[in-house]
Amino acid sequence: MNRALSLLYRPLPSPLHATRAGVAALWGLALMVAALLLYHPLALTALALALLGAGWAAGVGRALGSSLRMAAIWAIPIVAINVLVSREGLTVFARLGDLGPFGQGDLTVEALVYGAVIALKITVLVLITALCSLCIDPDALLRICRRLSFRAALTASLAVRMIPLLAADTQRIADAQRTRHGGLPEGRTAAGARARVALIGAVLAGSLDRAMDVAATLELRGFATAPRAPRLQRPWSRHDLAFAASAAAIVAFALLARLGGAAAFSAYPLVHAPLTPVLLVLCAALAFAILLPFADRRGVER
Amino acid sequence: MTVLSFHDVTYTYPGAERPSLQHVSFELAAGEFCLLAGLSGHGKSTLLRAACGLAPHFHGGRFAGRVQLAGLDTREHGPARLGTLAGALFQDPESQLVMSSVRAELALALESRGHGDAVVARGVEEVALALGVDHLLERSVHTLSGGEQQRVALGAALAGRPPVLLLDEPTSQLDPVAGDELIGLLRRLNQEWDVTIVLAEHRLERCLPAADRVLALGDGRLAHDGTPSQFLEWAAQAAPPLLTPGAQLFSLVGLAPPPVGVKQARAALRARCLLSSEPVSSAPPPVVRHVNMGNRRQGAPSLDAPPGSAELSAPPAGGVLARDLAAASPRSAASRMRRWAFRGSGAGAPALQMRGVWHELRDGPAILRGAELRLRPGESVALMGRNGAGKSTLLRHAAGLLAPTRGRIERAGRVALLLQTPGDYFVHERACREVSPAALARAGLAELADRNPRDLSGGERQRLALAIVTDGDEPAVLALDEPTRGMDRHAKAVLARELRERAARGQAVIVATHDPEFACACAERAVLLADGRAIADGPIAELLAGGWYFATATARILGGAEGALTPEQGAAVLARRAADRGQAERPPEDGGRAAEDGEGMASAAAAMASAAAAGLPAGGTRR
Numbered sequence: 026m027n028r029a030l031s032l033l034y035r036p037l038p039s040p041l042h043a044t045r046a047g048v049a050a051l052w053g054l055a056l057m058v059a060a061l062l063l064y065h066p067l068a069l070t071a072l073a074l075a076l077l078g079a080g081w082a083a084g085v086g087r088a089l090g091s092s093l094r095m096a097a098i099w100a101i102p103i104v105a106i107n108v109l110v111s112r113e114g115l116t117v118f119a120r121l122g123d124l125g126p127f128g129q130g131d132l133t134v135e136a137l138v139y140g141a142v143i144a145l146k147i148t149v150l151v152l153i154t155a156l157c158s159l160c161i162d163p164d165a166l167l168r169i170c171r172r173l174s175f176r177a178a179l180t181a182s183l184a185v186r187m188i189p190l191l192a193a194d195t196q197r198i199a200d201a202q203r204t205r206h207g208g209l210p211e212g213r214t215a216a217g218a219r220a221r222v223a224l225i226g227a228v229l230a231g232s233l234d235r236a237m238d239v240a241a242t243l244e245l246r247g248f249a250t251a252p253r254a255p256r257l258q259r260p261w262s263r264h265d266l267a268f269a270a271s272a273a274a275i276v277a278f279a280l281l282a283r284l285g286g287a288a289a290f291s292a293y294p295l296v297h298a299p300l301t302p303v304l305l306v307l308c309a310a311l312a313f314a315i316l317l318p319f320a321d322r323r324g325v326e327r
Numbered sequence: 328m329t330v331l332s333f334h335d336v337t338y339t340y341p342g343a344e345r346p347s348l349q350h351v352s353f354e355l356a357a358g359e360f361c362l363l364a365g366l367s368g369h370g371k372s373t374l375l376r377a378a379c380g381l382a383p384h385f386h387g388g389r390f391a392g393r394v395q396l397a398g399l400d401t402r403e404h405g406p407a408r409l410g411t412l413a414g415a416l417f418q419d420p421e422s423q424l425v426m427s428s429v430r431a432e433l434a435l436a437l438e439s440r441g442h443g444d445a446v447v448a449r450g451v452e453e454v455a456l457a458l459g460v461d462h463l464l465e466r467s468v469h470t471l472s473g474g475e476q477q478r479v480a481l482g483a484a485l486a487g488r489p490p491v492l493l494l495d496e497p498t499s500q501l502d503p504v505a506g507d508e509l510i511g512l513l514r515r516l517n518q519e520w521d522v523t524i525v526l527a528e529h530r531l532e533r534c535l536p537a538a539d540r541v542l543a544l545g546d547g548r549l550a551h552d553g554t555p556s557q558f559l560e561w562a563a564q565a566a567p568p569l570l571t572p573g574a575q576l577f578s579l580v581g582l583a584p585p586p587v588g589v590k591q592a593r594a595a596l597r598a599r600c601l602l603s604s605e606p607v608s609s610a611p612p613p614v615v616r617h618v619n620m621g622n623r624r625q626g627a628p629s630l631d632a633p634p635g636s637a638e639l640s641a642p643p644a645g646g647v648l649a650r651d652l653a654a655a656s657p658r659s660a661a662s663r664m665r666r667w668a669f670r671g672s673g674a675g676a677p678a679l680q681m682r683g684v685w686h687e688l689r690d691g692p693a694i695l696r697g698a699e700l701r702l703r704p705g706e707s708v709a710l711m712g713r714n715g716a717g718k719s720t721l722l723r724h725a726a727g728l729l730a731p732t733r734g735r736i737e738r739a740g741r742v743a744l745l746l747q748t749p750g751d752y753f754v755h756e757r758a759c760r761e762v763s764p765a766a767l768a769r770a771g772l773a774e775l776a777d778r779n780p781r782d783l784s785g786g787e788r789q790r791l792a793l794a795i796v797t798d799g800d801e802p803a804v805l806a807l808d809e810p811t812r813g814m815d816r817h818a819k820a821v822l823a824r825e826l827r828e829r830a831a832r833g834q835a836v837i838v839a840t841h842d843p844e845f846a847c848a849c850a851e852r853a854v855l856l857a858d859g860r861a862i863a864d865g866p867i868a869e870l871l872a873g874g875w876y877f878a879t880a881t882a883r884i885l886g887g888a889e890g891a892l893t894p895e896q897g898a899a900v901l902a903r904r905a906a907d908r909g910q911a912e913r914p915p916e917d918g919g920r921a922a923e924d925g926e927g928m929a930s931a932a933a934a935m936a937s938a939a940a941a942g943l944p945a946g947g948t949r950r
Contacts, residue, residue, distance in 0.1 A: 033427075033467070033469070034427060034467065035467050035470065036428065036465040036466065036467065087690070162427070162428060162431075163427050164426050164427045164428050164430075164431035165431070168431070168438075182425065182426065183425070185427055189469040190421060190422075190469075193421070193469075197746070197748065197751050198751045200723070200728055200746060200751075201746050201748070201751035201752045202751075202752070202754070203728060204726060204728065204743070204744045204745075204746065204796050205752065205795055205796060205798075206741075206743070206795070206796065206797070206798045206799040206800075220754070223754035223755060224754055226754065227751075227753065227754045230781070231750070231751075235422055238417070238419065238422030238423070239422055239423075239425055240385075241381055241385055241406075242422065242423045242425055243425055244381070244384075244385055244405075244406040244407055244410070245379060245381070245406050245407070245409075245410040245414075245415050245484075246410060246425070246435055246436045246439055246483070247407045247408075247410050247411065247436060247439040247440050247487075248407070248435070248439050258444050
C-alpha cells in the first residue's frame, strides 16, 4: 500500500509539475503515441532512458525507478511466454521435443527478441503512466473531465482520493492486528485463511464507513447539484508552451521514424533491426525533445 | 433574525429502537455562538446532522417535526441546497477532504455551485488567508498534519461563506495548542464575520468562554438552554459530569457563580483575596527539567473520585532537581537529564527502557531524535506534546511495531499497545470471538458477548479493544495512544480508573494524550515530547502546573500554585488560603480550626464556607 502512495501526485518544483494539467496530459499522450508507433529496440530504449531522465529532472526519479522494477517483474513472464508459445522464427536455440497437440517445442531467438521488444514497449508505457501519475495534478485533470462527463469525473475524483485513505486505513488495521496478543493466525492453514478473510472484511467494512463519510461531505458541498465546471482562464506559462511544443515534436519524430522507415523492425522470420545514422539521429532528437522542456527551471516553484 | 430553528423534532435512525432526538425545540438567532453539551450518544451529532439536512435525507430514518435553516425547511430541501447556508465540520478531518490538493479542496464548494473562475480564485484566496492556510494551497491533502487537515476542512466548509457553521467535536484530534487556535478562529469568525456557530464539544472548558449560549442534551432531549453561566449552575445540580473543572473547583469551595472561563475564575478569586493580584505569570512557561521523580504514587488523583478521596501532592516549588540544574551549565544539565532519564524513577529492572532511539524516514525527517525513556513496573506515565511531536511513533517503537534506525529498546516482557481507533481491532461479528471469555468478563462485557463489536458504545468499544490487546499473559507494559478521543468525562473517568488499577497490579502504563485533565487522572509522571525527544520529564504536578498550553484548567486558574492540578487539589489550596486569611482576620480559636480543616478535601468546602461567613468579600455566595 505504501507503494501505491509513492505513485501519487505531489506538488514539486519542476517544469512538468508547473505545466497546466491539460498540456502535461497531452505531452503524456504524445509519449504514448511514440511508444506505440515505435518497435525498434534502440528507439524504445532511447525513449525509456529519456523518460528516466525526465523523471529525475522532475524530482520523481526514485518513484519512477520503483515503477521500472515493477515493470521488470512483468517483463520476464512476457518474454518467457512468447518464447514458449511462438512457433515463428528460424534460429532455434532449444528443442523441447514433441508437445503433442502443440506441435514441436522449438524455442527461437526471434521469438525471444520479439518478446523482449514487447516487454520493453510495455515497460515504456508503464514509465509514461507513472510519470504522468506523479507529475500531473489529478484534481486539475479531473476538472477538465468534469466539463465533459460529470459522473465519470466524480467517480474518478473519489477513486483518486480513496487510494491514500484506504492505504492509511489498511496500514492502521494491519498495525492494530499486529498488536493483538499472539496476533491473528498466519500461514496457509485454514485458521490463517479465515483470519485473512476476517481482516479483509474489516478493511472493507471500514472503507464502507469511510465512503459514507466522504459521500456525506460531497453532498454538503453541493457536488450532486454541480453544473458544468467553469472554464479556467489562465495565461499560458513558458512551461505550458514548452511542453506543448515538445509533445508536437515527439509525435512528429515518431511518425517520421515509423512512416519514413528509419526505425524499421521485424522479428520474423529473422530479426531485422538495422542501425542506420538516420535512426541514431531520430533517437537523439526524440530524447532531446522529451528532455529539453526540463532545462528551463524558471518559475517552477508554486 | 432566526437562522436555525427546531420545532418539536424527533428523529430515529433506521433500525434504531429509540429516537436519537426527542421533541427538540429551539431557535437560534443570527450571529450567536451556541455550544452543544451532553454526554456521548445523547444526540449532539444527530442534532447537527438534522440541522444540515443529512438527517433524514442522507441517513434515512423516521423524522417528525420541522427544522428550518435560514427559512428553508430541511424536509423540502436536501443537503446540497442547505450546504450553501450551513458549512459543516465533523470529527474526522480525513473523511472531509475529498480532493487531492488543498487548493482544489477549497475551490470545490464554489465550483460546485457554478461560480465563475474569478469568484472561485478570489474565494479560495480569501478563505486561505482568513484561516492561515495560504502556505498549504499547493500541498496534497494526504501530506497534511491532523491540525492542518482540520483547518483545510474548515476552510472548505467556509469557502461558500455560509451564514451558519456546524461543528462536531472539531478539536477532538487536535493538541491543546491547535485546539485553542481553532476555537480562537471560530470566535473571530463569529465576531468579525457574524457567522452563526453551533459547536458540539466534550471539553467545555475550552469553548464556554467563547459561547453566547449553551444547549444541553440528555437522552436526545433538550435538557437546558441558557447562557454559559446559567448552564454551569444548572449542570452543578442536574448534570455534574458536564461541569468544567473551574466550575467544579468553585462548587467544591462553595463559591458562586461558577466561572465560565479562566479569566473570570481568577477575577472572582482575586475579588475574594484568594489569588494574588499580581499577574499569574509574566515569564515564559517554565521548562520542567525535573526528570527523576522518585517512588511516589500520590500524585494521581481521579476524575471520578469523590471529594476528599484524592491525595494532594504538592511538590516543592521549583523542584529539587530544578534547583540543582539551575546551578549547572545547560550542557551539563542536559547530560544529567539524559542520565536521570536512563535511571528513570527508582532502582530495579525497568519494564521498558529506550536508549537514544532514532526514527529517521528515508528522504524525510527524523521523527524521533535520540529519545530516552525508562519505565519501571507499576509506573504510570503521560506522554504529551503537539501533533507530530513523535508520541505515536515512540509508542510504536515501544511495542515493536517499528524498529529504530538507531538506538536500543529493552523490554521486560510484552508491551501491549492500544492504538487510536478501537474499531481497527474488530475482525469478528461477535464480541465473544474477539477475546477469551475470561478477558471479556474482566472487561465487564460478558453480557454483550453476542453483540457485534461495531454496535457497542464508544466506551464499550474502548474496553473491548483494551481486552483484546491485554488478553493472554499479563503485559509488562501497557501503552495507549490517544485513548480518550471523542470520550465524555464519565468514560474518561472509567478508563482512568482501569489504568490506575493496572498500574497498581505492577504494569507500567504509558498514555499518549492531549488531555491534561485525563493525564493527571491516570498518570503520576509526565513526559513532554517536542521535535522527537523529551524536553521535559518529571512529576505530573510540576509539568502540568507550570505550563501554558499543557496545563489543566485548575492549574491555569491558580497559576500552578502548589502544583494543584485537579479541582479537588485546587479546592484544598483555596481552603488553606481561606483558612490562613481567616486566621489573620479572626480570633485565634476560629483560625486554628480553619487551618486544621484545610488539610482535607472533604473539609475544604466547609472551611471555605466558614471563612466566607467570617468575612470574605461580598459576592462569595455560599452553596
